[in-house]
Amino acid sequence: MAAQVLSGHEAAEAVYEEIRARLRGLSFTPSLRVIRLGEDPASVAYVRLKDKRAKALGYRSQVEVYPEDLPEEALLERIAALNADEEVDGILVQLPLPPHIRTQRVLEAIHPLKDVDGFHPLNVGRLWSGGKGLFPCTPLGVVRLLKHYGVDLRGKEVVVVGRSNIVGKPLAGLLLREDATVTLAHSKTQDLPEVTRRAQVLVVAVGRPHLVRKAWVREGAIVVDVGVNRVEGRLLGDVHPEVAEVASALTPVPGGVGPMTVAMLMRNTLEAALLRRHGVSG
Numbered sequence: 234m235a236a237q238v239l240s241g242h243e244a245a246e247a248v249y250e251e252i253r254a255r256l257r258g259l260s261f262t263p264s265l266r267v268i269r270l271g272e273d274p275a276s277v278a279y280v281r282l283k284d285k286r287a288k289a290l291g292y293r294s295q296v297e298v299y300p301e302d303l304p305e306e307a308l309l310e311r312i313a314a315l316n317a318d319e320e321v322d323g324i325l326v327q328l329p330l331p332p333h334i335r336t337q338r339v340l341e342a343i344h345p346l347k348d349v350d351g352f353h354p355l356n357v358g359r360l361w362s363g364g365k366g367l368f369p370c371t372p373l374g375v376v377r378l379l380k381h382y383g384v385d386l387r388g389k390e391v392v393v394v395g396r397s398n399i400v401g402k403p404l405a406g407l408l409l410r411e412d413a414t415v416t417l418a419h420s421k422t423q424d425l426p427e428v429t430r431r432a433q434v435l436v437v438a439v440g441r442p443h444l445v446r447k448a449w450v451r452e453g454a455i456v457v458d459v460g461v462n463r464v465e466g467r468l469l470g471d472v473h474p475e476v477a478e479v480a481s482a483l484t485p486v487p488g489g490v491g492p493m494t495v496a497m498l499m500r501n502t503l504e505a506a507l508l509r510r511h512g513v514s515g
């Protein structure tokens with residue numbers, strides 16, 4: 234049995250279509266400001282992609298580039314100015330930041346209503362308490378991708394491998410909100426293949442090329458590969474291609490979760506614009 238390919242490009246296009254329809258009914262244009270420090274090639278590429286997508290939707294998008302040695306205080310001052318700027322709906326500081334900057338301090342400086350990456354503690358709390366807020370783009374993208382392909386998460390046994398604040402932890406929260414039964418595995422999990430074999434839906438966000446083998450996957454499982462690993466100039470996922478022999482559906486790398494992350498950032502920017510104008514109640 235060949236696994237169905239869950240295309241992130243196709244699902245992302247559906248998100249863009251929805252955004253374009255919503256924009257037609259608005260009297261304003263959402264605006265996004267992305268801050269990048271230094272010239273890390275991956276960060277340069279990701280920021281370019283986000284800016285391009287935002288502009289393609291007609292958003293007002295601007296990228297601010299600063300030298301890698303920008304002092305932390307200067308970055309915080311810039312964020313404070315953008316927080317106060319009525320013209321700015323979404324603020325994103327591209328990670329990772331250089332080591333002299335305390336990332337958490339920077340993330341907490343962004344106004345929660347402009348926090349389009351969803352990393353501010355207030356939004357983290359809202360995710361877990363069931364409230365409305367801005368939530369991290371990659372986990373949102375995973376859930377949206379599954380829904381696009383008609384996967385009903387309710388009551389399902391879902392195993393997430395990886396517990397970062399960016400992917401694994403918020404994804405667990407979102408999956409709970411979808412009534413899935415969630416297991417969050419990580420590097421200290423005992424007998425990981427035994428745990429992953431329980432999954433009806435398996436999401437892998439580790440950062441180890443081809444870690445997950447065929448024997449780790451239940452027959453007919455749906456597998457989402459979040460991993461992006463650069464190996465000798467190629468992009469490899471965390472899931473070995475042989476998994477397609479047992480899974481019923483699988484996301485490709487590239488072309489799976491990656492496009493969904495950008496699409497959900499665009500959606501978050503629109504949500505931020507609306508939340509700031511109309512409030513978070515409801």
Ligand code: NDP
Nearest residue numbers: 371395396397400419420438439440459460461490491494
């Ligand atoms: P982190 O390095 O922050 O977290 C990795 C997680 O994997 C940790 O929880 C770690 O466990 C766990 N882990 C590490 N080794 C193992 C192992 N051998 N077995 C089980 N668990 C393990 O990574 P991120 O969450 O930021 O990213 C994960 C992957 O997803 C990367 O490849 C990244 O490039 C990709 N990514 C892709 C995105 C996209 O848009 N497609 C967006 C964001 C990330 P512990 O906590 O115990 O250390």
